[in-house]
Amino acid sequence: MIPELGHFALIVALMLALVQGVLPIVGAHRGNATLMAVARPAAHGQFVFVLLAFAALAYSFLVNDFSVENVARNSYSKLPEIYRFTATWGSHEGSLLLWTLTLSGWTLAVTVFSRHLPEDMAARVIGVMGLVSVGFLAFMLFTSNPFLRLTPAVPEGNDMNPLLQDPGMVIHPPMLYMGYVGFSVAFAFAVAALLSGKLDAAWARWSRPWTTVAWMFLTIGIALGSWWAYYELGWGGWWFWDPTENASFMPWLAGTALIHSLAVTEKRGAFKTWTVLLAITAFSLSLLGTFLVRSGVLSSVHAFATDPGRGVFILAFLGVVIGGSLLLYAWRAPRLASGGSFTWFSREALLLGNNVFLMAAMGTVLLGTLYPLFMDAMGLGKISVGPPYFNAVFIPLMTPVLFLAAIGPLTRWKGDDLPALALRMKWAFAVALVTAALLPLTLDGMNLWASLGLFLALWILFGVLTGFIERLKHSQGGLLAKLASLPRGFWGMQVAHAGLAVVVIGATVVSNYEAHRDVRMNIGDHVDLAGYRFLFLGTQPVEGPNYSSMRGSVEVFRNERKVATVYPEKRRYHASGMVMTEAGIDYGVFRDVYVSLGEPLSDTEWVVQVYYKPFVGWLWGGAFLLALGGALAASDRRYRIALRRETEAAAARAQGARA
């Protein structure tokens, strides 16, 4: 009964989404206030019914209703409760439902925080989001119904993919989807602006916090995915340039460009049409990401949903959304006047440089991801594009972006003086350069790549420092009071840039100085690596709730002193028979030591993999700072003040209309 209710709720939600997508847009076009007023209640109703459907599916998973095909395929009665709940979005169908729930959640947020918008703008934005929702609800109902019954019901489920039975995977998809879907708000604002022809600084100010929050979630989602791959896949890699990773990284790059371009549009009124194009691109790439991961076109480690038939629907949907919005763009954008002028050395120009390189980097990732698919589809042979390509292309393209990130915030709008800036930054430049050149000598001898990465990171950090010093010079009072008085937008930018530097340090150090050995070990054997000694104490059988495991104990010594004991495992999951490696990791600020079990060679002897990973944690620490920067920037006072002012103005307008 409950699954049928869920199915029914989805149908109602589709009807409401249709209403929400059509009537308000027609109303805004005709200036009909009654039709426009439909937007909010329809969006609220849609949210309630999508939530009901989601609750129904989650309930079916929690009570082990194996008469539902989705539950039977993706859950297992002995699965711990938390994973039974997260199995709700572990499958293709369930993840689409989560996508749709996230979308209607974002729409709900827009209805709540859009009271200050002109009525026609709000109606169009909510309407466009309704149309996107129609696409996803229809996709689910016609090709991927999560509530399909299985007759006869089976007594036991197939179990969730063991790789996904992990705390990281519990929050990774919701975070990623919050990011993906969050860009739909920026997209809806862009399309609404194109429809209305009103594209001004106010528009940029409205969509900016939404975009920043979406970007923040996407950052967290990608970082969690990377962290999960690091500890779960058992070989200590943190980024593989795998197509599914690329699928989430491309919207992130476009979103990063969009955040910077929106800043120019808000402050200076320039780059308007470019900003709109970026908003469309960021969301299109989010859809493309969903398509790549969910249609089974990829032969990647992540492709656990395989059904090409569904791909056709997503492809058509993708065509309509991207093609439609680009047509609208081609038709409307030339009419939009471009704003303020600037010189070749100004904050605008540097941000333009940031955008050009970020989008070029995005393009190379796109090419490397889609080219093999294209070749395969054309029957031109099977090829793969591996990490060497991406590293060779991506690093040189990001180098100027990182370089500019240090000086962009120090440069004035409209035009600045390059020699003067060079003078301001000469010490920072010299110190960063010398430190970066000497640091590798103390570690492992000359290493140009390590020096380049370290230089860029230090350069950005000095840029951040200079930014604070120069801002504080002009204010009065104690240091803490001065720091507290700086606007959150400023803090957000600086924290995020510092986070970027931290990520670069982590990536540079771990890529250049990590060490690894595969060794055959018997009880009592030891191996030395990077100043650490690993002593293998053998394995013991351990029973988990839905798996049996061989758990190894490895003691880690440094200078004859024990620093940690780690417990790598080899698990065998009962329902699927899948064997999984669980790494044993000792986390540290400046290094992780990482041990995983290979294959058993005899009862007591194993192939053991030991890794030394310096600074690897900085990758995720930096990503956290990036996200924190986003949160700070989005909570800047000026959005709230403008919000209050505009809400009052809107109320006054409504009053005036009634009087």
Added chain:
Amino acid sequence: MKPRHKKLLAIALSVAGLGVAVALILNAFQNNLVFFFSPSQVMRGEAPIDRTFRIGGMVEEGSVKREADGLTVRFVVTDTAHTMPVVYKGVLPDLFKEGKGVVAEGRLGPDGLFTATQVLAKHDENYMPPEAAHAIEQAQKAQQTVVRP
């Protein structure tokens, strides 16, 4: 700066960025595209000797042998028509099994032995790597056409 100059600057920057990107891509593409060949194709001499490529198929039953060091593994990849010996030093992925699909990346030696640098893991027990499935399908098609006339 006049709007016309601004536009020119934008265009110049874009062209420069694009040019750099294209140059990097073409260079990196040429060096890093990894092609896929089935054991049958390798037999016919279609695979390159001097560069890295991928092979795929099934791990032949009973072919997995471990050398005394415990790390070096020898096995045979088959597409049901032809076979190919592979040697790999390192830890095999959890899902590597006799009779299951496999994809390996590496180089072909003059003696016909494929030295793998990477054996690819897949997430799902029942999931055949598409390349491996393709190789077997092609080989079976080829066999049928031989048998039938």
